[in-house]
Amino acid sequence: MDAPFRGNLLAPPAATGSEEVVQTIDQSSHTRIERIVSNGQCSPPGFWYDQDEHEWVTVIAGQAKIRFDDHGDESIIHLRPGDHLTIEAHRRHRVEWTDTEEPTIWIAVFYDNRPDKI
Amino acid sequence: MDAPFRGNLLAPPAATGSEEVVQTIDQSSHTRIERIVSNGQCSPPGFWYDQDEHEWVTVIAGQAKIRFDDHGDESIIHLRPGDHLTIEAHRRHRVEWTDTEEPTIWIAVFYDNRPDKI
Numbered sequence: 698m699d700a701p702f703r704g705n706l707l708a709p710p711a712a713t714g715s716e717e718v719v720q721t722i723d724q725s726s727h728t729r730i731e732r733i734v735s736n737g738q739c740s741p742p743g744f745w746y747d748q749d750e751h752e753w754v755t756v757i758a759g760q761a762k763i764r765f766d767d768h769g770d771e772s773i774i775h776l777r778p779g780d781h782l783t784i785e786a787h788r789r790h791r792v793e794w795t796d797t798e799e800p801t802i803w804i805a806v807f808y809d810n811r812p813d814k815i
Numbered sequence: 816m817d818a819p820f821r822g823n824l825l826a827p828p829a830a831t832g833s834e835e836v837v838q839t840i841d842q843s844s845h846t847r848i849e850r851i852v853s854n855g856q857c858s859p860p861g862f863w864y865d866q867d868e869h870e871w872v873t874v875i876a877g878q879a880k881i882r883f884d885d886h887g888d889e890s891i892i893h894l895r896p897g898d899h900l901t902i903e904a905h906r907r908h909r910v911e912w913t914d915t916e917e918p919t920i921w922i923a924v925f926y927d928n929r930p931d932k933i
Contacts, residue, residue, distance in 0.1 A: 703899055703900045703901060704898070704899065705895075705897040705898050705899070706873060706897040706898075706899055707896065707897030708897065722871065722899070722901075723869075723871045723901050723924075723926075725845070725869065725926045725927065725928045726845070726927075726928060727843070727844070727845035727846060727926065727927075728845060728846045728924070728926035730871055730924055751841075751843065753840065753841045753848055755824060755922070757875055757897070777823075778825065779823040779824040779825030779826065779875070780822070780823050780824075781821050781822065781823070781824055781840070782821045783821060783840075783841055804873070804922070806841075806846070806848055806924055808841075808843045808845065808846035808926075809843065809844075809845075810843045810844060
């Protein structure tokens with residue numbers, strides 16, 4: 698059987714320049730694991746994510762700010778390496794800012810909460 | 816609504832000394848996300864994990880070695896920060912070694928592959 702080693706999350710994607718890169722690392726019926734590498738990208742003006750799935754997200758390099766569609770400045774969360782949070786399905790949010798000095802590397806796990814239908 | 820910030824994966828768990836700490840960060844019907852902090856622990860002699868779920872795992876601090884029940888030395892994978900791999904359900908494996916100099920911090924996502932039963 699081949700060695701199962703799959704690579705390093707911190708290694709920059711090859712030849713991508715300054716684009717944002719989204720890679721699906723693993724996925725199954727109810728779960729999707731992504732690595733996202735941002736290079737200063739943020740969500741377009743006025744854009745809000747409104748997802749059917751829950752999302753658990755962490756930043757392992759760089760920095761980012763996520764804004765929630767709540768009230769006031771306190772709804773911006775500044776994520777530094779190791780910071781993590783869960784964004785429940787349909788909680789509106791956007792990426793307000795990512796680091797422009799170095800790549801920001803995210804791990805995001807999308808999962809749903811549907812019970813088994815028996 | 817409360818701020819959704821959940822903490823920092825790299826921050827050592829409070830007052831745990833040198834025990835191994837397993838924390839469930841998030842879970843749903845088909846998905847479980849764990850943070851594991853090892854301090855030199857490894858699997859007991861002769862012990863093999865044989866899991867019903869797939870596991871995606873990464874090390875974000877420290878180092879670890881996972882042995883697979885395959886053939887030869889090449890079945891040991893040395894994980895350094897950012898290294899990640901997927902361990903398919905029922906692929907027998909064990910934690911052969913974790914760093915004794917600093918805590919090893921793992922993120923593990925367990926997920927199943929059962930289709931919806933409609």
